[in-house]
Every structure is written in C-alpha cells, then in structure tokens.
Amino acid sequence: MRFLFCGDIVGKAGRDVVTANVPRLRDQLKLDFVVANGENAAHGFGITSKICDELFDAGVDVITGGNHSWDNIDILSRADDEPRLLRPDNFQPGMPGRGVGVYETAKGLRILVVNVLGRLFMDMYDNPFTSLEKHVPGTVPAEAGFDAVLVDVHAETTSEKNAIGHLLDGRASLVVGTHTHIPTSDTRILPGGTGYQTDAGMCGDYDSVIGMEKSGSVARFLGELPRPRMAPADGEGTLAGVVVDTDPATGLAAKIQPVRLGGQLQVAWPSV
Amino acid sequence: MRFLFCGDIVGKAGRDVVTANVPRLRDQLKLDFVVANGENAAHGFGITSKICDELFDAGVDVITGGNHSWDNIDILSRADDEPRLLRPDNFQPGMPGRGVGVYETAKGLRILVVNVLGRLFMDMYDNPFTSLEKHVPGTVPAEAGFDAVLVDVHAETTSEKNAIGHLLDGRASLVVGTHTHIPTSDTRILPGGTGYQTDAGMCGDYDSVIGMEKSGSVARFLGELPRPRMAPADGEGTLAGVVVDTDPATGLAAKIQPVRLGGQLQVAWPSV
Amino acid sequence: MRFLFCGDIVGKAGRDVVTANVPRLRDQLKLDFVVANGENAAHGFGITSKICDELFDAGVDVITGGNHSWDNIDILSRADDEPRLLRPDNFQPGMPGRGVGVYETAKGLRILVVNVLGRLFMDMYDNPFTSLEKHVPGTVPAEAGFDAVLVDVHAETTSEKNAIGHLLDGRASLVVGTHTHIPTSDTRILPGGTGYQTDAGMCGDYDSVIGMEKSGSVARFLGELPRPRMAPADGEGTLAGVVVDTDPATGLAAKIQPVRLGGQLQVAWPSV
Amino acid sequence: MRFLFCGDIVGKAGRDVVTANVPRLRDQLKLDFVVANGENAAHGFGITSKICDELFDAGVDVITGGNHSWDNIDILSRADDEPRLLRPDNFQPGMPGRGVGVYETAKGLRILVVNVLGRLFMDMYDNPFTSLEKHVPGTVPAEAGFDAVLVDVHAETTSEKNAIGHLLDGRASLVVGTHTHIPTSDTRILPGGTGYQTDAGMCGDYDSVIGMEKSGSVARFLGELPRPRMAPADGEGTLAGVVVDTDPATGLAAKIQPVRLGGQLQVAWPSV
Ligand SMILES: [Fe+2]
Ligand SMILES: [Fe+2]
Ligand SMILES: [Fe+2]
Ligand SMILES: [Fe+2]
Ligand SMILES: [Fe+2]
Ligand SMILES: [Fe+2]
Ligand SMILES: [Fe+2]
Ligand SMILES: [Fe+2]
Numbered sequence A, B, C, D: 001m002r003f004l005f006c007g008d009i010v011g012k013a014g015r016d017v018v019t020a021n022v023p024r025l026r027d028q029l030k031l032d033f034v035v036a037n038g039e040n041a042a043h044g045f046g047i048t049s050k051i052c053d054e055l056f057d058a059g060v061d062v063i064t065g066g067n068h069s070w071d072n073i074d075i076l077s078r079a080d081d082e083p084r085l086l087r088p089d090n091f092q093p094g095m096p097g098r099g100v101g102v103y104e105t106a107k108g109l110r111i112l113v114v115n116v117l118g119r120l121f122m123d124m125y126d127n128p129f130t131s132l133e134k135h136v137p138g139t140v141p142a143e144a145g146f147d148a149v150l151v152d153v154h155a156e157t158t159s160e161k162n163a164i165g166h167l168l169d170g171r172a173s174l175v176v177g178t179h180t181h182i183p184t185s186d187t188r189i190l191p192g193g194t195g196y197q198t199d200a201g202m203c204g205d206y207d208s209v210i211g212m213e214k215s216g217s218v219a220r221f222l223g224e225l226p227r228p229r230m231a232p233a234d235g236e237g238t239l240a241g242v243v244v245d246t247d248p249a250t251g252l253a254a255k256i257q258p259v260r261l262g263g264q265l266q267v268a269w270p271s272v
Helices: A009-028 A051-058 A073-079 A128-135 A158-167 A212-223 B013-029 B051-059 B072-077 B128-135 B160-168 B214-222 C011-028 C049-058 C073-079 C128-135 C158-167 C216-223 D011-028 D048-056 D073-079 D129-136 D158-167 D212-222
Strands: A002-007 A032-037 A063-064 A098-102 A109-117 A148-154 A175-179 A194-196 A239-246 A251-261 B002-006 B032-035 B061-064 B098-105 B109-116 B148-154 B174-178 B196-198 B239-246 B253-261 C002-006 C033-037 C063-064 C099-103 C110-115 C146-155 C173-178 C195-197 C239-246 C253-261 D002-006 D035-036 D062-064 D102-103 D111-115 D148-154 D175-178 D195-197 D238-246 D253-261
Touching: A002 A009, A002 A148, A002 A175, A009 A032, A009 A051, A009 A239, A009 A251, A032 A148, A051 A063, A051 A073, A063 A109, A063 C239, A109 A128, A128 A158, A148 A158, A158 B214, A175 A239, A194 A239, A194 A251, A212 B160, B002 B013, B002 B148, B002 B174, B013 B032, B013 B051, B013 B239, B013 B253, B051 B072, B061 B109, B061 C110, B109 B128, B128 D175, B148 B160, B148 C073, B160 B174, B174 B239, B196 B239, B196 B253, C002 C011, C002 C146, C002 C173, C011 C033, C011 C049, C011 C239, C011 C253, C033 C146, C049 C063, C063 C110, C110 C128, C128 C158, C146 C158, C158 C173, C158 D212, C173 C239, C195 C239, C195 C253, C216 D002, C216 D158, D002 D011, D002 D148, D002 D175, D011 D035, D011 D048, D011 D238, D011 D253, D035 D148, D048 D062, D048 D073, D062 D111, D111 D129, D129 D158, D148 D158, D158 D175, D175 D238, D195 D238, D195 D253
Parallel strands: A002 A032, A032 A063, A109 A148, A148 A175, A175 A194, B002 B032, B032 B061, B109 B148, B148 B174, B174 B196, C002 C033, C033 C063, C110 C146, C146 C173, C173 C195, D002 D035, D035 D062, D111 D148, D148 D175, D175 D195
Antiparallel strands: A002 A239, A098 A109, A239 A251, B002 B239, B098 B109, B239 B253, C002 C239, C099 C110, C239 C253, D002 D238, D102 D111, D238 D253
C-alpha cells in the first residue's frame, strides 16, 4: 500500500495547498491513505469543526495534532466523537479526545495511527515512551494485523525524534516528526525497515517565520513593543510531507520519498 | 565566486568524511572558499588543535563553532591566536577567541564570516541580534567591500533561524543554521537575495541520535541507570552542507544547492 | 539611613496592602526611602500610569520591574519620562525606559537603584552581569558617593540570585531577589557587608498560586480545558519586603530585617 | 504526634549539621518521626549506602530524594531493598526504588510519605499529579488510617509547589517543597488544614551558591574557562526544616514551625 503524510497545516495558506492537491495526489499517486497534522490549521492555533470537514472532504483520512490541538475551543465538542481526529496520546490526563486510531480503507487495508508529543523543550506532557510501548506493537506491523503503522512524533528536538525512530525501528511503517515546521532531508529507511524523516515540514507559506507573518515575528525576537500580534503568512503555500510504500509481507517501508509542492520550496514529486 | 559550508563535524566519522571529500570538492566544484562547523569534532565535544590542523590541511579555510566550541580545553591555548577558528560572537564576555573574521582567498576574494548563537532553548548567551547588527553590514556584501558574507546561526529552533534569515535578507550571501545536526530541505534564495537553509545538518554518522551512538542515547531518553556515556557513532559518515554561487555585482546568492555525500542519507551533488 | 524594599505588588490585593501600610511604615520606622517592585500591579500583568501615581502618593519613591514591566501598554507613554519608574536594565535593546536611577531624598541622601533580570529559565534577555559591572560601583557605596546602593535581581532561580549576591558583596547595601513571589528566610548580611535575601516575596494575597486565583491555577497545571483565565486572588494581601539600616561610613548594611504584614503569612515587624 | 522534615542535605556540611542535631531535636522536641531529603548528601550529587546508614543512625526515619537521587551509583544496589529510602515516585518508569512508603513508629503511629518531582523547568519526568492522585488519599489522613501524611514536592517553581499545596489541602499533614535549597518564610496552615512551606531550604553551608562553593559557581555564571568543578561549600552548615504537630482527630496540621539551626541563617527554634 501507499500512503501520504502531510506536516502541520498552518492557516489558510496551508489549508488551500492541501485541499487543492490532495485529491489529485490521491489519484495520480494511487494513495491508499492520507494523514495530515492539523494543529495549526485555524489561523495558526488549533482547528475547527468546519476545517476538519474541509480536510476530510479533500481526501484526508486522519488528522493528527500537537501541542496546539485544542487551542481553538470550537473543536472541543467534536474531540471525543470524531475518530478520525487525533490529538497526542500523552496529553495531560483528562483531556478530551484520543491519541490512537485504527482505520480501514475502502480496499480493506488496516492502519494504526499513533500521535505523541515529545517533552524536551516543550510543555509538561505525560511520558511519550509509555504511550508508544502501550500502543505500537512490538513486532512488524503485519504480524500485529496491520497493513501499516504510522507514528507522528510532535516534538521540538531532533534528538528526541531520532531516539524514537530507533526505538520503533522495525515496528512501524513510518515514524515522522512534526512541530518544527521545516522539512528535513534525512528521509530514509532505518536499518530495521521503518521509514523515517525527522520533520515533515509544514503545509503553509514558507516566506514567513515557521508559517507566521515574518515582520511581526522578527519584531518579537527584537523585543519590539507593543508586541506584534501573530498571524499566519498568507502567500502561496507549500504542501510538505512524505509518501511511503509498504512491503505487504511485513507492513514496513519499502520506499519513502519526500513531497514538496507549490510555494517557496524546491519541488519534490515522488516517483511511482 | 563559489563556496561550501559544511555543518557540525561530529567525531571521527565526521572528520573522515570531511577530510576525504573536501579536497576533491574544492577541485571538482572549483570552490573558492570552504567553511565548516567544528564544535563537535573531538569525540562529540569541542575540537583540538590537531583536528584544526587536519581540517585546514584538507582545505577548510575557516572553522566555525557553537555551544560546544571550547568544551575540549586542549584548544584554549590556540583560541586567541588562530584567526581561522571562530566561536560564536555572543559567547559570554571574557571568553577567549573571536566570532567574526575577514578572509582573503588566493584569488584575492574578500569574505566576511560571522558566527552567532541563538538563545531560545539554549544556555545563557549574549544577544545575537546585537552581534549581527554590529558585524553584518546593512547593505549588500559588494557595497561593503566583501565578495561574500557568510553567517552561521548556531541555534535550536527553526523560528529563531527563520527570523535571522529574514533580518539579514539582502545583507548576506548565506545565512545557514547549525546545531540540530539534521539537514533541512528548505534550501532557497530569500526574496532579498540571501541564500538560506535552516540547518546544514551534521557531518557524521546518521545511524545515530544526532551523531551519538544510538543505543546509549535511546537508553538515556528511557531513563536507564547507570546513565550511559555518550560517544559518537562510528559508522560511515555523511558530509552535509550547502554550496553557494554568488552574484559578483552584489555578493548575494545567485544559486544555492544542498550537498550530501556518503553514509546513510540520499546523495545530493551540486550541479555546476 | 533606613530603607524599605517591597516585593512584587500583585493586583488590587497587593496595591491595597502597600498603599495602606507604607505611609505608617515611613512614619513609624522613620524610613528614608522606599522601593517597591510593581511588575504585576495591574491585574497581575504590568502597571498603569494611574497605579504608579497611587504608589508614589503612598510614599513609594521608586518602582522597579521585571519580565512583566511593560505588559500593560498603558504605561509605555510614561516609560521614558518617569525617572522613578525602572524596568530591568538588561531588557532587549531598544525597549523604552531605564534600568538604573540615582535619587536624592529630602534629607539629601543619595541612592543608586539598579534593576536586572536573571536569565536561567527565563525569556531571552541581555547579560545581567554586563549591566551589573557597568552600573554597580566596584567599591563600597560611600566611596562611590552613594548613601545606599540597592539591587533588585528579578530572577527565577535561587542559584543565579545567590551568585549575584556574592558577586556584589561589599559593593551594594542590598541585593534582593524578586519574581518568585514567595519570601525566603535567608535574610542576612553577607561576609562583605551586603544585605541579602533571595526573594522579597510578593505584596498580594498568599491564598493563591503566586498571587493568582488558586482554583484556576491548579486547573491549568492539571491541563483542564478550556484553559482558565488568570486573575489575581482578591483576599487580604500581605506586604512582604525587607528593611535595611546602612552604616553611614560605608553605605553597606548594618542591619537587615524581613517585613511581613497582613494576610496569610506570619507577621514580621522590624525592630528599630 | 510531632514530626520534623529537613530539606536537601548538601555534602559534608549538611550531613554534619543533621547528624549533630537530630538526636537532640528528637529528644528535646519529643519528635515521633524525622524525614530528611538526601539527594545531595554525597558531595552534592546523590547519596551512598554509608551515608544512608549514618543518617538512619542519627535518627532520620526516612530519606526522600529528587532529581539527583541516583546520581551516585553506589546507592543503586540498595535502592530496591531499603524501604526507608525514597526517590520521586514520578521518576522515569523502570527506575529502581520507590516513591511512596508507609512507616510505623515505636509508639505505633502510622505515617505515609510521598515524594514527587515537579516538571516546570526540570528534566523530563512523569506526571506528578498522577502520582499524587494515586498515592495521597482523598480524605483527611485519619480517615485513611494514617496518623500523618507527608508530601515532599521536589520542584523548581513556587507556582507548581503552591498549586500542589492547594490540590492536597485537607488531604496531607504537610506539603513541603525541596530542591531550591533556600528556605521560604511562607510557613503556614492552608485553609483546609494542611501544613505548608514552599521550600524547606537545605541543610548545608549557606555561604555558597545553593550549597556549592561560591567562587566556582559565580565563575560559571560569568562563563569562565576552563569551567570550574562544582564542590560543596565546607563552612558551618545550617539545618533547615519544619516541625509539624498534628491534630490526632484528623491527622492534619495543628501547628507548623520553621527550624533553622547553626551556620549563616538566623536561628529559628520551634516552641513546644
Ligand atoms: Fe505546528
Ligand atoms: Fe506544535
Ligand atoms: Fe553541534
Ligand atoms: Fe551545538
Ligand atoms: Fe512578579
Ligand atoms: Fe516576574
Ligand atoms: Fe537538592
Ligand atoms: Fe534537586
């Protein structure tokens, strides 16, 4: 099977490039499954119910999240009832929603998606390693009954993401990072067979400071007063993500390729 | 002119891939100038006088640094007297060494190199913006009498690096990040003409946790006791960096391309 | 001479206990000078022009600040023109206001007040040690022409405050910490003659989480959603600070005593 | 019943003042139980088996810990087998040792001791609120069958400690903080009946930077190279802690008083 993972969707620029491209990507790349991180979809902070529906309508099967998942309270009513919307599993206990889902495609493929938050240089969250040991099988995906296992590690540091990649090597089809909003070029298959990229990058306008309007962001670093408001940059967005082909015998990665379409970054179009 | 910047050299794997490849890169790519970040060259922490000489002998013109620059006290005797060895300009006051240098190539090209540390999620350093405003001219490089201006921003977060890129856009030939040890794929020329990549990546073994032996690093994240010692991974290294061609009229970037050679990552060889 | 330093005034509870008690303290303790930290005076965040006047009218001679100094933009118009209002000297460059002042009392006493921010576990500020070496004389206060030198170190950690106390020991009449909002009981004269207390504590309602309404604060630590708004606790406030008597020959501390009046804490009334 | 809690014992100065004073305090104050935090007892980092025995011999009934509990590997062999030695309950999973103990005195009093780490500005630990809800009964101690419930909250910030105090108010005899090494003067009984002090302070030499030799610590803040080694200050130590009398009907606090004996701080001797 082949699936696409898209990094953090930031604001309208990000939503537009995702909804414009996912339908044709599904078609041209014959994608079986699409996951996108939506923690910044609503003007940079959180997501709304309406935006979820727009993404689902465009062909996104599952939306993952991060530290900003529930920033916009509009979504809270839906958090518990929408199985296609995940937030990090190691959010504070008592938070609405769920961090793990099992999905079945039209063709009957069975996919496990797990979403965790890192802790290094981040807010106070529960232990992601406890979540991962609990939810990611200790064997190759096929042995555990999955056609694919996807893990979205929403974390600040390259070290914590690298470590989780190695920990899960041989147990997941893809371990991909999110949160830094800049794609990395270390796309590869780890020795044990897991597809890996430290950060998927964001879907949004890169003529910005990680998706937010650049002059205000620079002014904040310079300490200007009154502190400028944060708003997403509204230039042409780039869709950033990875496409993974699995080996049906194991559910591990047979091929992993970066995708970058539109906007400021150099185009990367997967070969099929 | 054309120059190469190599990211953090980590341990022997990093030194080997740099010293093995820089001579042929200088030749095949007709490089005028080579800069490499050496803060992790000595077993992951700092650099020694002998390693400096090995890098200079291999064709590295200038070595930049970061938070680990002076970790190995062997280098302290040379810190003040070696103009080709930089450490971040905004290190604590009173630190030996310098953060800025002007260099002249055999062909008479004049190049300014500036090295600063970011502060977000890092130790306590002086203000990098003060350093940058003091040392990076307010005009295009050519107007300030330079054929090229290179800025190594050694920082943890993508946001601080993005912000510095925009702040210096039109004033530097290259703003490149270091420290996270994973190359980013946002290589591009910013609207004002500055070549930019959020992180150059490391020169070292990527089958690791940011260059360090992976089982020990994973064990540290899991909290195992006694805490494993950190040592660089010793598999085949990857050279990671960027090549920039400048526009002689301005000294800004005419072309910027990623370089990745050897080891675990997909090869990127610049076109000339 | 004798002076009083009051810790961070938090909201109405803090303002009320300060304005109610400073007039009688000035009188009963024959205070020559009163300094109070006002960074949280306006509903917990910053200060307004009107609140400054209320504090000055009550007998506060100088208001110091901290990370929250300019949170309320109402005060920005006055920041540059009011010499009795200080903000940390090592705020980002370009910030309005000043971090150092020299004041003369009615009796002709000359007092230097310096306000700096610590950096450990705080936002990105300039180097406080550079500020201190620039503004605090290298001799006892009297030799530098001051009857007293007061330093407000607005910092998170006990270690950074301890270190600054020792660095300035023999050069200041008082080094006192602010920001943690809880008074410490290490009030003493350091070996070189400087009065010292790691934190002055806050002037505010202690039946709270560092001055803010307790149920909302606890809920935030528990991760409840939607995140409760922060508001100052409005029970009876405690005035918390220190009273210092100087030795006229040196300007160093001859005596230092804690003050705690009103509210939840055990009363400490200085002996005269 | 009456019990004593002593803050972090730092090095020899701390051990000496504890072993010299606890026997007479037990006697003169008719103490039923003594707890001391030992995370820095062995030259500032961790504790050894021999030091544990010295403290037990001097009349310490239970030793609690913190982030440094297992720094000295000498103790690891005993961590699992010594019920009187606690480490934080929310240490990484898989760590040896335990964070909770129930003890019975010679007179048959039953005491629960719980030790947790805070997370704000600390390393990556599990959720302390989960530990507390699991181990601290939801009722007054007497209803849960305890004569006293003691909670040592080893945390950096006053806010996290304040919040935990309020959360457990009415459920513990004492919630006391450790880790900052400076005693606070907010000793009081919270509205629900729980004795509280934000930090117990350290048992060690206060002519120091939080127990460590002061010139080296100041030099580290100034960024001097080579970085000075850390060693505990070896002047006369102060014993710092709190004494709590419980109400036998509830097990809550009837009285709470600070204790400070020896060294640089002003003496506080509990009235009985
Ligand atoms: Fe994001
Ligand atoms: Fe995020
Ligand atoms: Fe590095
Ligand atoms: Fe670094
Ligand atoms: Fe404050
Ligand atoms: Fe503050
Ligand atoms: Fe400690
Ligand atoms: Fe500690």
